[in-house]
Amino acid sequence: xxxxxxxxxxxxxxxxxxxxxxxxxxxxxxxxxxxxxxxxxxxxxxxxxxxxxxxxxxxxxxxxxxxxxxxxxxxxxxxxxxxxxxxxxxxxxxxxxxxxxxxxxxxxxxxxxxxxxxxxxxxxxxxxxxxxxxxxxxxxx
Amino acid sequence: xxxxxxxxxxxxxxxxxxxxxxxxxxxxxxxxxxxxxxxxxxxxxxxxxxxxxxxxxxxxxxxxxxxxxxxxxxxxxxxxxxxxxxxxxxxxxxxxxxxxxxxxxxxxxxxxxxxxxxxxxxxxxxxxxxxxxxxxxxxxxxxxxxxxxxxxxxxxxxxxxxxxxxxxxxxxxxxxxxxxxxxxxxxxxxxxxxxxxxxxxxxxxxxxxxxxxxxxxxxxxxxxxxxxxxxxxxxx
Numbered sequence: 001x002x003x004x005x006x007x008x009x010x011x012x013x014x015x016x017x018x019x020x021x022x023x024x025x026x027x028x029x030x031x032x033x034x035x036x037x038x039x040x041x042x043x044x045x046x047x048x049x050x051x052x053x054x055x056x057x058x059x060x061x062x063x064x065x066x067x068x069x070x071x072x073x074x075x076x077x078x079x080x081x082x083x084x085x086x087x088x089x090x091x092x093x094x095x096x097x098x099x100x101x102x103x104x105x106x107x108x109x110x111x112x113x114x115x116x117x118x119x120x121x122x123x124x125x126x127x128x129x130x131x132x133x134x135x136x137x138x139x140x141x
Numbered sequence: 142x143x144x145x146x147x148x149x150x151x152x153x154x155x156x157x158x159x160x161x162x163x164x165x166x167x168x169x170x171x172x173x174x175x176x177x178x179x180x181x182x183x184x185x186x187x188x189x190x191x192x193x194x195x196x197x198x199x200x201x202x203x204x205x206x207x208x209x210x211x212x213x214x215x216x217x218x219x220x221x222x223x224x225x226x227x228x229x230x231x232x233x234x235x236x237x238x239x240x241x242x243x244x245x246x247x248x249x250x251x252x253x254x255x256x257x258x259x260x261x262x263x264x265x266x267x268x269x270x271x272x273x274x275x276x277x278x279x280x281x282x283x284x285x286x287x288x289x290x291x292x293x294x295x296x297x298x299x300x301x302x303x304x305x306x307x308x309x310x311x312x313x314x315x316x317x318x319x320x321x322x323x324x325x326x327x328x329x330x331x332x333x334x335x336x337x338x339x340x341x342x343x344x345x346x347x348x349x350x351x352x353x354x355x356x357x358x359x360x361x362x363x364x365x366x367x368x369x370x371x372x373x374x375x376x377x
Contacts, residue, residue: 084360084368091211093258098173111370 002136005126012038012132013045019136020049025071025099030107030114033123038132039105042121043075046103058105063090072100078109087113142343145198145223146336147184149176149216150208150236151255151304156184157332158191158198162340164333166191171329176215184219198229200348202339204330205233206357207255207263207280213356221351230348232339233355237265240302241274242334243327250277250295252320254305257282261361262305264288266295282361289314304329 006012019029019042029046031039044056052069059065059077067073074095081087087110095102096115107114120137143165146157153171157164168183188195203220206213217233224231237253244251248271255263264283267274277295285308292299292315299320301309309315310322322328342348 082368087368088210088358088360091209094209094211096258108369110368112366112368 002139004134004136006038006132006134007126007128007130009038009041009130012041012134013048015134016042016045016047017049018045019139020046023050023071023101024140025101026097028096028102028104028115028118029121030104030111030118031121031123032107037123037125038134039123042123042134043103043105046101047073047075050101064092064095072098074098074100074102076102076104078104078106081106081109084113142199142340143193143197144200144202144336144339145184145187145195146202146332146339147180147216147220148204148236148239148330148332148335149180149212149219150204150206150330151212152209153329154180154183154212154216155330155332156180156187157336158187158193159333159336159340162337164336165193167331167333169331176212180215180219184223195223196227198223200339200343201229201231201351202234202335203231203354204236204239204335205355206236207257207282207359208236210358213358217354217356221354224351228350230343231351231354232342232348233357234335234338234342235265235280235357236330237263237280237303238267238274238276238338239334240330241265241267241269242337243302243329243331244300244323245269245274246271247298247300249298249300250292251300251302252288252292252295252309254288254301254303254309256305256308257359257361259361260285262288262309263359264305266292268296269300280357280359282359285309285312286314289318292318292320302328 047056050069052067065075119139122135124133144159154176155169157167168187201220201224203216241251251267265280266277
């Protein structure tokens with residue numbers, strides 16, 4: 001398990017970029033952490049690390065956004081997903097095994113549906129307002 | 142009767158045009174791209190290359206599941222859109238029934254299986270006699286182990302078909318059954334199989350208006366489990 005401390009959204013994004021640059025395809029990155037924790041900032045960085053030029057916005061309403069860079073990126077938001085039927089209707093299972101990268105915000109809501117191999121990224125608040133402690137578990141070094 | 146048939150229920154997608162059992166054209170892609178981007182150009186190319194006016198199609202057929210959630214919706218929505226202008230009759234076909242057509246020339250039992258993840262498959266079983274496929278059980282979600290147990294009672298030889306065929310074939314439960322794994326050319330559902338199954342369903346009076354097409358979703362047993370982990374159950 002790796003542990004990182006960031007003190008601004010920019011630093012969280014830079015961490016994401018580093019993670020994105022090392023991705024090989026097929027990874028499921030499960031993000032855990034509440035509102036304003038930095039999940040979308042990290043995802044923005046991951047997208048940049050994958051060479052995706054356009055901006056990344058939160059998929060709260062569309063449930064999933066799709067981007068194409070060095071690898072395809074499927075950005076899910078499970079905030080409104082409450083049942084297996086909801087989860088099926090997002091197409092989540094169709095995206096697994098496509099060779100693209102899945103980034104899943106609000107993984108808390110679908111924890112039992114995550115594949116064993118999922119990389120778990122947890123956000124915790126630190127001492128100051130902008131400080132975040134980000135732990136990454138299950139990522140190949 | 143001209144039938145335009147479409148399948149986009151799993152990783153591959155295909156479109157076929159048939160007339161009185163003859164396949165006038167078929168377009169098949171298995172490159173894992175999103176069907177929302179590939180299916181319509183395939184149908185367009187098929188019509189163009191067979192010099193067929195879409196208005197001359199008498200019946201639309203589509204596999205309505207089981208299969209991938211988004212794939213099934215793309216197939217049905219596409220066919221609905223094509224059929225609605227002239228209110229052309231439509232037939233929804235079970236994906237498992239359609240793939241059984243691949244092996245209808247054999248004699249024995251066809252076990253149609255699609256990978257539903259977590260050791261589960263979508264399955265139906267058919268008796269084939271060299272000409273037709275007779276359904277023995279309804280489409281359902283079942284574990285590979287339970288299916289192997291059930292298959293012991295069917296008359297051999299046992300032929301597997303579908304994207305779950307390899308999964309079953311390589312499982313320890315299927316090993317003693319001596320099941321046959323067909324070659325790639327016969328392994329997956331095809332739009333021409335959808336057309337063939339639709340022809341039969343049409344004769345049985347099962348055609349519906351475009352608006353009457355409905356997806357058929359089967360849930361694997363994992364749906365019984367809670368989706369969210371309970372407090373304390375979660376790993377730290």
